Amino acid sequence: MIQQALRFTRILSHVVVFILLTVFTQVGGIIYLLSRRTHPLIMRKVSQPVLQPLAKLGIFLLIYVVSTLAVIPLLAKPFGKVPLPLFRTSHLQPLRLATCLMNRHYVRPALKQAVLEIADKMGRQHPETTVNYLDGGFPFFNSYPMLPHLSHNDGKKLDLAFLYLDKTSGAPSDNAPSIIGYGVCEEPRPGELNTAARCREQGYKCYDALRQIVPQQHKQHYVFDSMRMKELMSTITAHAEIHKVYIEPHLRTRLGLDSDKIRFHGCGAVRHDDHIHIQL
Incomplete structure (x- = not known):
């Protein structure tokens, strides 16, 4: 027995x-x-x-x-998928190497070319800037779910980390406060639209879930870089291959972004004041 x-x-x-x-x-x-x-x-x-x-x-x-x-x-x-660079290439790199080791860095060739061009342009404007990518997609098959994402299943979507300053030195940082790239949020200021609170009130508990799970202790060492973030968002939305961008509404307002490519992702997704979502 x-x-x-x-x-x-x-x-x-x-x-x-x-x-x-x-x-x-x-x-x-x-x-x-x-x-x-x-x-x-x-x-x-x-x-x-x-x-x-x-x-x-x-x-x-x-x-x-x-x-x-x-x-x-x-x-x-x-399957029409290619990996994003494992190491820094044209000012583009993974925020965490684990993304690549878990095979979550595969995208369509057109998206790879687009994000390389976006990162290269940011690098020419700000040589100290590195654009860090997060989750893209898996290498095989479409419609294969990539948890916890709702739509990263065809190689057409990619998440990018925010740009930050080192709080002590004031210099641009090529890192981010989250150990996984998600879950450490740039909270709405007084008077700004608090979408997370509204979604919670409507019963969407998962909208804010990552923030409750991911350690927050490194947040105190970083400052959200509004200037470079506005330039990055403008560069993204100006690229012809990028047709849709998700970022939290209060950040769209704060950064003064008016492109019609920028959409609200809905309460059924997760917060986007910790990363940028771009897609073909």
Whole structure:
């Protein structure tokens, strides 16, 4: 009976790992199954039981990283997806490398070219500026959900981090206060429209959920850079390939933005006073 319970627990744990990897990285679950094919060899070659789990984990990570860097970009091309640069290119980079390691940085070629041109223009105007991207899409298939996003499922959407100043030095920062790029918000000032409060009052509890979860302790070290943010938003909306932009209404008003490409995303989404959403 105990053996059956242990066997069931092991199977359940593998299922849970497979599901989590598939949900958050799309390909991690398949790679996990492939790496398990090496377990009999590991059991034979690694005699010390305490080292066997480490060897299994090491093999999985090795296969995963090699696949992410070398194999998946090639396989994604027939699906019309290309990866955004892993490291700083034309003033564009991922805010967190984990975005790339989780294969959440795939977009359509037209969107990649557009965001590179936007970042390059910002870099020419402000050489110290780096445009940090957040979630784009997964490498394979359209309509495959990318949680927690509602629409990042076709390679046509990309999130960008806000631009900040270092509070101590006043210099432009290439970082952001959130450890994941989301959830640390530029709150509405007195007299500005508080969309988050309105959405909560209408029963949309998820609208503000990330702010309640993400640690806020780094916010005190950053200042929202209104000047560069206005220029970035103007550069984005002026680009011919970008047809829709989401940002919180109070920031649109504060920055004096009047482009008809800028829309309200609705209370069914999440707050957009922590990032910019752009799409083809």
